[in-house]
Amino acid sequence: MKKHSALFLVLCLTLGLCVSCGQATSAPSAAPSGEAPVVETDSAGTTLKVALTNPFSGTSAINISNPYRYATFSQVYETLIAYEDGKYVGILAKEWKKLDDYTWQVTLFDDIKDSQGNPFTSSDVAWSFDGQKTAGHVLRIYYEFGAVEVVDDTTFKLTLNTDSDGAFYLLGVQMLLCTQKASDDSPDQLATMPVGTGPYLCTKYVEGSSCTLTKRSDYWKKENLPKASLANVDTIEISYVPEAVQMLGTIVSGNVQVAGEVDMSISKDVDSAPNVLTKYISNGTYNGLAFNMKGRAVSDNKALREAISYAIDPQGLIDAVYTGHATIMDTYGMATASDYNPAWVSGISYDPEKAKEKLTEAGYPDGITITLVSNNVGEDAQLSELIQGYLGAAGINCVLDYVDPASGAARLAEGEWDITHSGGIGVLDMSLFWGNIYNKSETDMSMYFHNDPALYEIYDAYKLAGGKTAENLQKLYEYEYDNVTWLPLFNKHVFFALSGGYKDIYLNDCYMSLPYLGSVTR
Amino acid sequence: MVRYILKRLLLMLPVILGVIIVVFTLLYISPGDAASIILGTSYTAESAARIRETLGLNQPYLVQLGKYIFNLFRFDFGDSWVSGVSVSSELITRLPRTLLIGSLSIVITAVFGILLGVTAAVNQNKWQDSLCMVLALLGTSLPGFFFALLLALVFAFTLQWLPPYGMGGPEYYILPVVANALGGVAMLARQTRSSMLEVIHSDFIVMAKAKGLRRRDIIYRHMLPNALIPVLTTIGMQFAGVLGGSIIIETVFALPGVGYYLVTGCNNRDYNVVMACTIIISVAFSLVMLLVDLLMAMVDPRIKIQFSEVKHGRGK
Amino acid sequence: MMKSDGGDIFLSVRNLTVEYVTKQETVQAVNSVSFDLHKGKTLGLVGETGAGKTTIAGAILGVLPVPPAVTRGGEILLDGEDLMRLDEATMCKVRGKRVTVIFQDPMTALNPVMTIGRQIAEVIELHDAVSRKEARVRAERMLEMVGIPAARYDEYPNQFSGGMRQRVVIAVALACNPELLLADEPTTALDVTIQAQVLDLIRELNSAKKTSMILITHDMGVVMEMCDDVAVIYAGEIIETGTLENIFEHPAHPYTIGLFGSIPKINGDSERLSPIAGLPPNPADLPKGCKFHPRCPQAAEACKSGEIPVREISAGHFCKCRGKAGEA
């Protein structure tokens, strides 16, 4: 008996191996026969199965405002306004106007109630804003936020440290709000069970694995709902699938109808899968390379910076790391910024020959060694490998200095590096773009150690109240065009797959293009 | 024997204290801190300093350590600095998952490991032997995620028998357990084969045959118990590895367990998470090692005597 | 070939041949050995170490390690039933029930991780299909019979001395009242005083249960004390067989004579022993003709080749020798 059981085991293992190898080489488009199961169409009792890549840790409004975890609960918590088809639409805010350069007055809808029935008033807005600021936040915008002054239950005054409209709109679109009472009632301040004013309430939440949202019958907003407040399906079952190959299998086998933030490495296989609709949408982020402007070979040697810039092929980076799904960024700024001018073109494009010329012009005919500081995981690591390869081809020996996220910022602050990855999110106006690069607001010098008095003369003029003029912006562009302290590379896309008969889903354009899951349509 | 067990349980306290001190020092001297994770790209000196102040990271080493141990006595594991979720509630949900997957996969590892090892040893230098050897080698040379994804591809997506990931009824646990067990089978099979070969040529095996026992009884009643010592130690060590949870299994099958929680905790320098996980692991680990020693004594009387010796000093 | 006076022959072995085949060489351990054993009698198998005695016992019981060992031919008839032709399942029923064995080295013959009681009870349960409790009772009785207090049922082999362990081995061997007991140098590893006790014990138990026995030894003293018939074996062949009296009083084969020459006699006056010259032949390439001729003082040209006939010197006394000793 013993011999046969061992044989049986061995047989089924080897069989499994052959089946899967056979299976693996031909893309699993030969998934089970027939079309993926179509979910019945009438709205009563519809269930939407969603797969997302980023597991969760903490469901309080503060935590979710950090990016990458927004998609799941942006139906449970709501924001003041939303950005739809190029214009701002009020969700919690009925109307808003700018009193003077630094203060805005906002009026809320009345009778807003969260899923526990607690009324949502201006004091809750003040409480949420203060909570986000003290907890510290990944988005630089939170340093532009000053204070909230409650006028009455439905109106409040919001003062900012900057006169840029974009700052107000970004805060309005991005910050998730909840009632103070709900937070106080919850044993751990909504850390494991979210309660918000949105169209859905969370009925089941398993940390890092899955959660279920069900449509609220008592949703306060009744008419002319913006897309962000739609609830086209009754229950949404979200499961987190961190592994790319599992995500591919799930999409192709029709287990899920919506797959969000999918890893680009499997895009070719999902494209070729039958009855699966793939969407690649710019996710409102920009990526580039920043130079260390103090005390390094690149700091005061423009030709060297140009040599490095010419040596890198953005299209090569896009093809290798994002399988072609990203667009080259050849201008300073983003189309989503209200005061963006497409004419601000970057003077640099991939030209290996010119790179070598500039290298000799910079005084290093036989090459130089520079240090690239980068995160040690995921895309940043791959991008660094590629950049090292490209620079190597141009005769620039690039040493990779990997840091893990926990010690990244401190490592940059030490200044022992030449180039690093630099990027940003949500550019609703150009002050956010230039602020991120020159960033003089928080400390006397930016993270990239700019200290050119000519630069700060232009930048301070632009920062002054009323300084947000086209000429000041043009001067900033011309300074960067001349000095090449920051090299634009590409704008990333977010990758969505829809199946089971669903055709479209509305995305939060200015914030990582994360999906409003309730807005999915046939 | 009971005195020996009590002595070992008492010895666990210094071990746990040792673990706390060592791990805390490692966290303290490792570069980077939780503030950079919380602030991310908008890291500035002032905001980082403010967060370190609130988290108490600026206090001297001994004060922080003392405070942590003081809280420990009040069974307050504190909250995760990054997610704000209380560590103890998090562990209460994650530990059973890891232990369930871990212990089930150890059972499978033991069964298949010993089965393969015995088949290889009994048919030494025949085709079964080399087949088991190659299978065992496959187990150690290809990483966990390769087998995990293979299983998911075959049984979840192609054959659609089992759910590919996530949590729910018992069927959700089948694939992760098998994937987790495959790695261990290789080492155990080889270890069993090697210690079986040592026993196969002994006289009492010929004696057992002379008694008229069937081949199978001889193997399982006489050969295996004698070959178990190194096998038991290997199983014990593998179980210890399993306690830390397997990051690969937890990511591939989206089953949040202690492994993923601990690694993210370390990466985020989330002191409370790392300390709590390591304490739980070291307690569970000491218990497992005690169990292994007792099992060894039960299986092999020669070792049992040494244990009774241990009670009254070093006997000859 | 060997006919004795037709008494009730219990076991007869006919031209048993066994070889050990390994990559390096092939060893002819046993070359067409034949002998008989009568019911209730004890046959002594005598010869130097490496002559193939243990292989014969192993072949009878069918416990030879198969990869190297190959039984070329011959029959082993137990009550007329040829054990060589039995399939493994039925052979398992024979082993331990009808035929059992006592090994030479008690230190390694017992399973170190199983209590001695269990090792005895195991064979009882296996063959007599009795309940565990009943098997324990019988095992305890066996322990008492071999002189070990039943209270020590649950102790382990390493808690016993060599002599005591051999008693346990005997208890295991005789637990199911076997018809044939193979004793492979049972007392060689023991010191003299214990040896005597063990031999008395075996004789007593055998006579009580009328078990016939093949006693393998190189100690002529033990043969004298225990055996009824004797078969002298040399280089895998039986060269002389007969009753105890035949062999001891008037040995015929030069080798047997030489064997007796090397035993010190208490009453004998010769102060120096006369050993047999040379060493036993290498089993891998045995000499032609009579295997003993290189060391045989009376070796003649004829002995060096050809088939050596077996002559019956007197009733039941056979000798395989071509020389003049054959007639005496």
Next chain:
Amino acid sequence: MPELSMGIVSEPAWKKQNLFVEVIKRLSLNKSAMAGMIIFIFVLLIAIFGDMLAPQDYAAINPSEANQFPSSEHWFGTDNMGRDLLSRVLSGCKWSVLIGVGAQLIACGGGIILGCVSGFFGGKTDQLIMRLCDIVQAIPGVLLNITLAGILGRGIPNTILALGLSGITGGTRLMRSSIMAVRKNEYLEAASAINCSNFRIITRHALPNAFAPMIVSFTMSIGSGIIGASALTYLGLGVQAPNPEWGALVTAGRNYLISAPYMTIIPGLCIMLVVLSLNLFGDGLRDALDPKLKK
């Protein structure tokens, strides 16, 4: 007085067969051990001359040729950045062998020393060493690595040290258990009876009889050592890109298991080759060293 001949024909004094020659002779008889040794020598050659053999520079990227299946031009195909996998495997060989064997040498070396001491002496020393092992084994490998990376800097040395240290506890337990099983045998008491020093008893008598599990553990854990290093690489701690260490190659192929399975399978098979050769040789060595095992 006639010369007293005790019947032993005079033979040349039994030539003192030097153990080493004896072991080599036995090893050469064992075909599989020889096969193992030859494969391992082949691997060592690749490790030494890998860079020269590599057809292309292992770090040369050209995205246009990304994810190509093994073809005549690229024997092992190309990875997602268009780098030639064959040259990466060839030049990565030395790092993998270094990590695999290096970490295990530390683990088994330390394991043998501590295991013998605690297994042989028992009592207080045994408890002390075992409790130290409990402490070290409870430390999460990732944290140990982060800190070592912080102190020693990233890359191979700290990976080898981290894997080696965590491996020591395993080796110690294994050695201890087999020493304890052997400890009670008479030959050890006999050895101490003729006044051998404890060190000599352990190394000459206890160790050779308890060595088999260690050889198995050494040869088998090399594969898992390399894979363990690759797990650290996946977390960004172990070997730093673009080092083409086999474990890193296997991990890099993780997402492409369906569209480009060869990216994981080929380096995996190379690791298996190393482990196979050492296993065959290890088994042969153990049989040659172990007099009891009759061929």
